[in-house]
Amino acid sequence: IIAEHFMSIRHCLMAKSADAVIKTAMSHPQALGQCRHFLRANGIIPVAYADTAAAAAFVAANDDPSAAAIAPPIAAALYGLVAINDAVQDDMSNMTRFVVLSRAPVDRSTLTGTLMTTLIFEVKNIPAALYKAMGGFATNGVNMTKLESYQNGASFAATEFFADIEGAPGDPAVDRALEELRFHCNSVRLLGTYTQTRNRG
Known part of the structure; x- marks a missing residue:
């Protein structure tokens, strides 16, 4: 994205x-x-x-x-x-929100204003996994503006989440939050960083 x-x-x-x-x-x-x-x-x-x-x-x-x-x-x-x-x-x-996709990521140095990052992650199938995974965003002051859940297949063994956060990898607070997220997840995939075009507040 x-x-x-x-x-x-x-x-x-x-x-x-x-x-x-x-x-x-x-x-x-x-x-x-x-x-x-x-x-x-x-x-x-x-x-x-x-x-x-x-x-x-x-x-x-x-x-x-x-x-x-x-x-x-x-x-x-x-x-x-x-x-x-x-x-x-x-x-x-x-309103409908559309995203622009590209094979290559955008050069972050060309982005201005408030940045957004979209990611998908799969929490471990243990008690309070989502609560623990979200803790890093809260303690580091990273605003999560969207969180949607999806079942992975029909097994009900794992849940994937689609999320938008304000900020980008390279920001110390975002890096700390993502590090904690990875600790509590089976997988984390960043889908892109881009300029926010509409205030989420």
């Missing part, structure tokens, strides 16, 4: 005609979930589809005037649909 980008999410209800009586709305399940209050309030039946753009293309290619799609506003122009409502998401502050 060499960079991050935050994008505001805007869902648009689009159909073949502006005066259509909409009965169904097709979209990716996640987009439908982000618009569920709007759909319920308007009596529109959600229909899951592979992705938002494909849903718009499907509505454009078919003759059902009561069918609509929920997709980014640009999809209406791309597929010749009419934007009926260009902000149907339930949470107007919804």
Whole structure:
């Protein structure tokens, strides 16, 4: 990971005609979930589809005037649909974070501002392993802004964690925290260091 980008999410209800009586709305399940209050309030039946753009293309290619799609506003122009409502998401502050990947890491000397580091680690399968692994970040004052857990396979024998921290290897506090983390883990993998583009506070 060499960079991050935050994008505001805007869902648009689009159909073949502006005066259509909409009965169904097709979209990716996640987009439908982000618009569920709007759909319920308007009596529109959600229909899951592979992705938002494909849903718009499907509505454009078919003759059902009561069918609509929920997709980014640009999809209406791309597929010749009419934007009926260009902000149907339930949470107007919804954002998606994207990361930029590269085969080569970024040169840390070129980075400015607050730095972020993303890592994956697998704790040992012993009592209080996660508590002990997190202790190094707390005692060294390293702010962890994200922590997600994943089961490794179907064995339930080990849990992996995906984490974002403020700081970078080479910072004494981060180095001490990572050293303590490695002591309590089976594995630690750094995925990248990059400039923070949005304050986590």
